Amino acid sequence: MKRFLALATLLVLSATGCTASQEKPSSETRSGEPFTFRVLTTGLADPWEITWGPDGFLWVTEKTGKRVTRVNPSDGSKSTVITISDVYSTESQDGLLGMAFPGNFLKGSNDVYLAYTYDADPGPAVDRRTKIVRYTYDPAAHRLSRPVDLITGLSASTDHNSGRLLVGPDQKLYYSIGDQGNDQFKRFCNPIRAQDLPTAEDVGNRNWTTYVGKVLRLNLDGSIPSDNPVIRGVRSHIYSYGHRNPQGLVFGPGGRLFSAEHGPKADDEINLIQVGKNYGWPYVSGFKDDESYVYGNWSASTTPPCASLHYDNFAIPPSVPQQRETDWSSPDYVEPLKTLYTVPNGYNFHDPACGDQSYICWPSIAPSSVDYMPAEQGGFEGWRNSLLVTSLKNGALYCLRLTQDGGSVQGDITQFFKTTNRYRDLALSPDHRAVYISTDSTGLSGPKFGSPTEKLDNPGAILEFTYDGSR
Numbered sequence: 001m002k003r004f005l006a007l008a009t010l011l012v013l014s015a016t017g018c019t020a021s022q023e024k025p026s027s028e029t030r031s032g033e034p035f036t037f038r039v040l041t042t043g044l045a046d047p048w049e050i051t052w053g054p055d056g057f058l059w060v061t062e063k064t065g066k067r068v069t070r071v072n073p074s075d076g077s078k079s080t081v082i083t084i085s086d087v088y089s090t091e092s093q094d095g096l097l098g099m100a101f102p103g104n105f106l107k108g109s110n111d112v113y114l115a116y117t118y119d120a121d122p123g124p125a126v127d128r129r130t131k132i133v134r135y136t137y138d139p140a141a142h143r144l145s146r147p148v149d150l151i152t153g154l155s156a157s158t159d160h161n162s163g164r165l166l167v168g169p170d171q172k173l174y175y176s177i178g179d180q181g182n183d184q185f186k187r188f189c190n191p192i193r194a195q196d197l198p199t200a201e202d203v204g205n206r207n208w209t210t211y212v213g214k215v216l217r218l219n220l221d222g223s224i225p226s227d228n229p230v231i232r233g234v235r236s237h238i239y240s241y242g243h244r245n246p247q248g249l250v251f252g253p254g255g256r257l258f259s260a261e262h263g264p265k266a267d268d269e270i271n272l273i274q275v276g277k278n279y280g281w282p283y284v285s286g287f288k289d290d291e292s293y294v295y296g297n298w299s300a301s302t303t304p305p306c307a308s309l310h311y312d313n314f315a316i317p318p319s320v321p322q323q324r325e326t327d328w329s330s331p332d333y334v335e336p337l338k339t340l341y342t343v344p345n346g347y348n349f350h351d352p353a354c355g356d357q358s359y360i361c362w363p364s365i366a367p368s369s370v371d372y373m374p375a376e377q378g379g380f381e382g383w384r385n386s387l388l389v390t391s392l393k394n395g396a397l398y399c400l401r402l403t404q405d406g407g408s409v410q411g412d413i414t415q416f417f418k419t420t421n422r423y424r425d426l427a428l429s430p431d432h433r434a435v436y437i438s439t440d441s442t443g444l445s446g447p448k449f450g451s452p453t454e455k456l457d458n459p460g461a462i463l464e465f466t467y468d469g470s471r
C-alpha cells in the first residue's frame, strides 16, 4: 500500500511539471525486485514509441497528441520537436505510431522516420490511411521539419494497425502492419487478408491493399529492395506474411528479427521473422495444435449474409464456414517460438469477475512491444540475452530468455514491474541498467486484485526502473 501512496504523491508533484525546470523526480525501491522505480514524466497524450536517442534523450511519439517529444532522462523535462497536424487520430488505434532512426543518426544523418494514420479524403468523409514519412532533425533548434513521403496509401483501421517501425542493421526500414481488426467485433464482416499477396499489377499500380497482416521491408527512400523475397512470383515490400497484429518488432543477436504479436483470446505469439515465411494467421493461432481456436470466416456467410448476423465472441453460427488449424497447410508456414498463453480446448473464457469486459481476463496479455537485452553488457544478470515484452492488459514486463545461439526461447517466462497501467513500449538506457516504459493515457488494466479497472496508476507517463545491483 505504501508504494501506492508514494505514487500518488509523485503524481501530484509532477502534474504541473511540464516545464523544463521541473524538480527531479524521486525514486523508490521495489519490493522483491532489484530495481528502483520513479515516474520520470507525466502529461503525455498516449506515448507510443519510446526510443533512446544518440543525443542521450528519450524520443517519444504521442499517438493522440500527434507530437514527437524529447524527454530528458535525468529530470523528466520535455520538449516538443514537432506537432504533425496531418495525423488523423481518434481514441482508437490510429494516430502517430512508429518512429525509427538510421544507424548513423546524428553521426552523419539527421533523418527521422515516422509512421502515422491520416485522412486521404479532402472532404468530410474519412479515408483512413497510413504513411511512412522521413523528416530532417535540426540538432541546434531541436526541431523536425522537411517531411518527405516514403510510402502513402497503406491500409489503416480503427483496430490492429500494428505500426512498429525499425531501421534494420541492413539500413532498411521494417514496418509491421496488422490485419486491421477484421473478422471480429465491429469489423466482423470484413475479411482478414493476411494471407493475400499482391499481383505484379498491384505493385505496378501502387495498390497496397494486400499489405495488411504483413511485415514490410523498404529501402530508406520507400522503394522496394531488390533483394526482397519473391513470394508466389511477385517481389513487393512484403518481407513476411500471415500476421495478426505484430505490434512488437526488434532486432536481436546475429541480426535476427523477432516479433511480438497480439493473439485472439489466447496465443499471443513471439516469432522469429524469416524472409518470405508465412506465420499462419488466420488459419493458425499460436501453435498448429487445434487447441481453443478455430478459424470462422464471418464474411463468407451467405445464407444469411454476414451483415444480418450478430457477432458473438464465443459462438460461431452454423452459416459461418469454419476450418480447423490442422486442416490448413502452407510450405512457407513457421510456428511461433513461444505463446502467451495457450490454453486447452474447453477452457472457460468467461471469468465472472471480469463482467462485460471478459477480454481483459483472457489468457492473452496484449504484447504491445518487444526489446532485446544483449548478453554481454551491464544491467540485470537475469535478463541477459533476453526478449523483454510489455503487456497492455496486465501492466507488466515479461522476460523471455533466449538460447545461447539466439534462435529460440528457453525456460519459464518471468514477470516484472507489475502496476495498474497499460504498458505500451519500452527503451533501454545504453548501459542497460535503466528500463523506460511508456503508458497509455486511458483504457482498461487488470486484473490485479480481482477486477479490471480504468483507474490507471500513471496514465500517459514514462516510468523508469533502474537496476540496483547493490541489493
Ligand SMILES: [Ca+2]
Residues within 6 Å of the ligand: 049, 050, 051, 369, 425, 426, 427
Ligand atoms: Ca522502443
Ligand SMILES: [Ca+2]
Residues within 6 Å of the ligand: 119, 120, 121, 122, 123, 124, 125, 126, 127
Ligand atoms: Ca476527410
Ligand SMILES: [Ca+2]
Residues within 6 Å of the ligand: 269, 279, 280, 281, 284, 285, 286, 334, 335, 336
Ligand atoms: Ca502464427
Ligand SMILES: [Ca+2]
Residues within 6 Å of the ligand: 267, 284, 285, 286, 287, 288, 289, 290, 291, 293, 325
Ligand atoms: Ca493453435
